[in-house]
Amino acid sequence: MELIFATHNLNKVIEIQNALGAAFKVISLVDLNENQIPESGTTIQENSHLKASYIYHKYHLPCFADDTGLEVFSLNNEPGVHSARYAGTGASEDNIDLLLTNLSDHEDRGAQFKTILTFYDDQSNCHFFEGIVQGNILSSRMGVGGFGYDPIFQPVGFEKTFSQMSLEEKNKISHRGIAITKLLNHIRSK
Ligand code: IMP
16 A cells, blocks of 8 residues: 655654555655645644645545644743744754743743644545653753754653654654554554
């Protein structure tokens, strides 16, 4: 079965292809020579849906897309849908610096990563799967692995940040890992 993943991120494609196994062929936007789809929505769910919807209605093949935001409770859930370009430059280092500055006066450093995965099946039915992991924002970076806000995000119940975990460790508990597991269970149950 062919399944389009509406992303250019080949790490994410490899991750889900491994999880699905040889019965599925995951096709990415790189394979399809597609440009970046503008994320013009005002919520994580809207952006996830608009990417999946655009690709499904163009190719008429089962298709899914993900969108993620970091919600910091004492900052009214910012950066949220603006996570990728919080500081305006698109650079993770700038985003982290701005977040640490904005949080410097706050005692509550609780936060969560939220992923919404949108799946269009071959009958054109649309399903949403959510993955959330809660944690705390540290006051300085710890670790060098991962990407985005990983160096300052410490999931609840762990001494390490996402940056200090192996990819396998992170995927078991992460927002995206949880949403992908829900999608896989749904596909396998059909
Ligand atoms: P995307 O929707 O997966 O592209 O995520 C949007 C932004 O959220 C990224 O550019 C990162 O800044 C941040 N982000 C998403 N997932 C993660 C993660 O697993 N660790 C750290 N930052 C993340």
